Amino acid sequence: MNESKDRRIREATARVIRQEELTEGICSLVLETGLADDAQPGQFVNLYCTDGARLLPRPISICDASEGTLRLVYRVVGGGTGELSALAAGDTVRMTGCLGNGYDLTAAAGKRVIAVGGGLGIPPMLFLMRLLEADRSAGGPASLTAVLGYRDLRTVFLRDDFDRFGSVVTASDDGSVGYHGTVVDAIREEKLACDVLYACGPMPMLRALARFAEEQRQTGKDIKCYVSLEERMACGIGACLGCVTRTAAVDEHSRVHNARICVEGPVFEVSEIAWD
Amino acid sequence: MAADLTVTIAGVTLKNPVMSASGTFGNGREYEDLIDLTRLGALVTKGVSAVPWEGNPTPRIAETPAGMLNAIGLQNPGIDVFIEREMPFLAALRGKGTRIIVNVCGHSVEEYLTVIDRLRDQPVDLLEINVSCPNVREGAIAFGQDPVMLKEVTEACKEHAAQPIIMKLTPNVTDIRVLARAAEEGGADAISLINTLTGMKIDVEKRRFLLANRTGGLSGPAIHPVAVRMVYEASHAVSIPVIGMGGIASGTDAVEMMLAGAAAVAVGTMTFHEPGAMVRIIDEIAAYAERHGIRQIRELTGAVQG
Numbered sequence: 255m256n257e258s259k260d261r262r263i264r265e266a267t268a269r270v271i272r273q274e275e276l277t278e279g280i281c282s283l284v285l286e287t288g289l290a291d292d293a294q295p296g297q298f299v300n301l302y303c304t305d306g307a308r309l310l311p312r313p314i315s316i317c318d319a320s321e322g323t324l325r326l327v328y329r330v331v332g333g334g335t336g337e338l339s340a341l342a343a344g345d346t347v348r349m350t351g352c353l354g355n356g357y358d359l360t361a362a363a364g365k366r367v368i369a370v371g372g373g374l375g376i377p378p379m380l381f382l383m384r385l386l387e388a389d390r391s392a393g394g395p396a397s398l399t400a401v402l403g404y405r406d407l408r409t410v411f412l413r414d415d416f417d418r419f420g421s422v423v424t425a426s427d428d429g430s431v432g433y434h435g436t437v438v439d440a441i442r443e444e445k446l447a448c449d450v451l452y453a454c455g456p457m458p459m460l461r462a463l464a465r466f467a468e469e470q471r472q473t474g475k476d477i478k479c480y481v482s483l484e485e486r487m488a489c490g491i492g493a494c495l496g497c498v499t500r501t502a503a504v505d506e507h508s509r510v511h512n513a514r515i516c517v518e519g520p521v522f523e524v525s526e527i528a529w530d
Numbered sequence: 531m532a533a534d535l536t537v538t539i540a541g542v543t544l545k546n547p548v549m550s551a552s553g554t555f556g557n558g559r560e561y562e563d564l565i566d567l568t569r570l571g572a573l574v575t576k577g578v579s580a581v582p583w584e585g586n587p588t589p590r591i592a593e594t595p596a597g598m599l600n601a602i603g604l605q606n607p608g609i610d611v612f613i614e615r616e617m618p619f620l621a622a623l624r625g626k627g628t629r630i631i632v633n634v635c636g637h638s639v640e641e642y643l644t645v646i647d648r649l650r651d652q653p654v655d656l657l658e659i660n661v662s663c664p665n666v667r668e669g670a671i672a673f674g675q676d677p678v679m680l681k682e683v684t685e686a687c688k689e690h691a692a693q694p695i696i697m698k699l700t701p702n703v704t705d706i707r708v709l710a711r712a713a714e715e716g717g718a719d720a721i722s723l724i725n726t727l728t729g730m731k732i733d734v735e736k737r738r739f740l741l742a743n744r745t746g747g748l749s750g751p752a753i754h755p756v757a758v759r760m761v762y763e764a765s766h767a768v769s770i771p772v773i774g775m776g777g778i779a780s781g782t783d784a785v786e787m788m789l790a791g792a793a794a795v796a797v798g799t800m801t802f803h804e805p806g807a808m809v810r811i812i813d814e815i816a817a818y819a820e821r822h823g824i825r826q827i828r829e830l831t832g833a834v835q836g
Contacts, residue, residue, distance in 0.1 A: 263563045265805055302803060306779075307595045309750055309803040334593075350564065350805065486591040488598065488802045491564070493556030495576075495605045496591040509582040509607035 263350055263491055264289060268324070270345045276327065276411040280374075281339045282317070283326045289349065293319035294356030295382035296454070296482055296521045299326070300490040301338060302348045308334045313487050313516075315454070316352065317377035317412075318384065324351075327377035327412065353490050354520045357452050361478050362386055365449035367395040369420075370437050370463060372403040372455025376412055378482065382452055383419035399423065399446055403437040403455065406430045438462040449475075454482040464524040479524045485515045492517035500528040533819030534826045535812070537571070537794050539771050540694035540719035542655045544571035544629050544794060547827060548784065548812050551775050551798030552577055552633035552658060552698070553602065554749075557616040558623060564805035569812060572629035573620070574796060575612075577660050579635050580644040582608040587742040592731045597750030597777070598799060599729050601743035604635050604663055609648045621653045629655040631696070635663060639683055643690050650692040657693050659683070662700030662725035663747075674700040674725075677712035684716025694719035696773060699764070701753075702728050706760045707767035714768040722773035722796065723764055724757045750799040751777040758790045765791025765832060779807070781814020788830040 268287035276282050289299065293316050300311035312334050318325040330339045341347055359382070367386060371379035379400060386395050398420035404410050407430035416422045424432030425440040433440040437459060441448070453463050460481045467479035485497035498512035502525065505513045511528060513519060535546040549572035555561060558573045567573065585605025592599045606612070612632075624630045632654050636642035646657060661674035661683060673683045680697070687695050697713040699706065701724035713721050726747025731740040757776020765772040774792025778784050779800045787795045800807040819827055 265564055310593045486589045488591050491560050493560035495602050509611055510584045
């Protein structure tokens with residue numbers, strides 16, 4: 255929960271390089287934009303619709319970024335993301351970014367790291383894994399494992415993209431892919447050793463990880479668990495106070511037990527959050 | 531020759547009639563990277579209370595057709611933090627010619643007065659008193675819906691304020707003219723309207739309210755015609771200036787609001803869609819003036835014919 259020091263938000267009109275549907279209702283959108291240059295894993299961008307009936311930006315996590323190119327993988331859930339899914343090569347889209355704090359990658363140095371993604375929480379883990387793997391020889395993580403949770407075989411996406419960056423464990427609700435159970439079940443059953451967890455996914459998964467981290471701490475283990483939270487947003491830049499989360503301590507900005515997910519987050523260490 | 535865009539509210543001259551609507555623009559700093567704040571006629575801050583306010587549980591936001599519902603609940607860090615952390619930035623902006631208007635909220639008359647007293651010696655041009663938030667249970671909207679209470683709270687605020695006061699009114703009343711007159715009788719230097727319209731949205735798949743607060747305030751272009759009508763009615767009921775707001779998305783909308791009777795306008799929800807909306811709207815107002823050969827933009831106030 256650290257507001258990045260050199261936070262600079264820009265508005266840009268990005269050009270679509272390509273878009274494809276990875277599996278039913280999950281789209282991969284590759285954009286040409288200078289916003290990509292400052293992107294960090296765990297950050298997000300706001301995409302604006304052109305239909306005047308849809309005023310609020312769509313916050314979408316960054317799946318990968320390299321110089322001038324941003325990849326977003328998102329689920330089509332309604333009219334706004336439906337509009338985005340119709341974008342084709344050569345089209346443009348207005349956006350602001352990069353938003354939020356991103357994961358603290360320095361915590362990975364010399365540590366055994368697990369990146370946990372559940373459903374639409376999987377995309378940002380790809381960017382994170384790629385950067386951590388690139389650091390392996392230069393003081394990065396001691397080991398790197400991805401644990402990916404899917405609903406079922408039909409909803410598998412991005413699975414093979416992770417192979418290049420470390421070992422991969424999968425889990426699914428119905429057992430049709432990998433472990434039959436949750437990502438936390440998979441971590442326990444595989445007895446995956448970890449000092450640092452980076453996670454993104456649905457709230458029940460993040461709660462379970464927070465409990466897991468707390469259990470580990472009670473056995474005397476020094477473990478860090480960073481989770482990316484989600485909430486309905488309006489501005490995305492800390493002005494409207496729409497997207498707060500309850501914090502364990504009084505937040506420095508709000509002076510109450512609320513932190514802005516769009517600025518102080520979306521990534522928080524689990525001990526910073528009031529989970530009940 | 532370019533038109534004179536200046537307007538005057540309670541003796542305070544703004545370089546143009548466009549300001550931010552409270553609650554949609556933080557305290558300005560948040561938007562610094564995305565818009566030239568020095569272009570604004572005035573910056574209206576997020577509501578400030580005597581002590582820190584938690585606000586409502588989440589979700590606090592829901593999108594609606596051409597609009598949105600919010601139920602933030604006036605979360606803010608309180609006047610002490612506001613003065614220490616936000617005022618230096620606002621004072622510097624004021625030095626560059628953008629007027630500073632602080633929005634004041636409270637659960638009781640005493641709480642409003644505490645904030646107003648603390649602002650006496652601050653570099654602030656105008657105070658906007660929020661007696662119209664639909665998302666806070668005590669105070670706030672209760673003061674704005676009862677003409678007797680509105681007059682009393684206006685009198686009390688006016689007596690304590692070093693700066694001229696603007697009473698921000700709610701549209702959630704039967705007859706806005708009665709409330710506008712009550713504010714004027716209480717000594718308000720200006721009124722601003724409309725705050726949001728109380729609304730509700732239900733997720734029919736989950737059979738749940740979209741907002742944790744169940745109800746929220748509707749804003750955005752969807753409410754613009756309602757706002758124009760109410761600004762028209764209020765401005766004809768009082769002789770003090772009216773600041774018009776509600777769904778302004780373009781220079782055309784801003785001019786429409788002025789023709790209905792507004793001396794100045796505020797832009798809120800549109801900033802969420804387009805961070806630079808206010809600057810575009812200022813430019814569009816100037817272009818309108820040029821196209822119509824208008825020398826002074828203030829000539830537009832109440833100039834609708836027939």
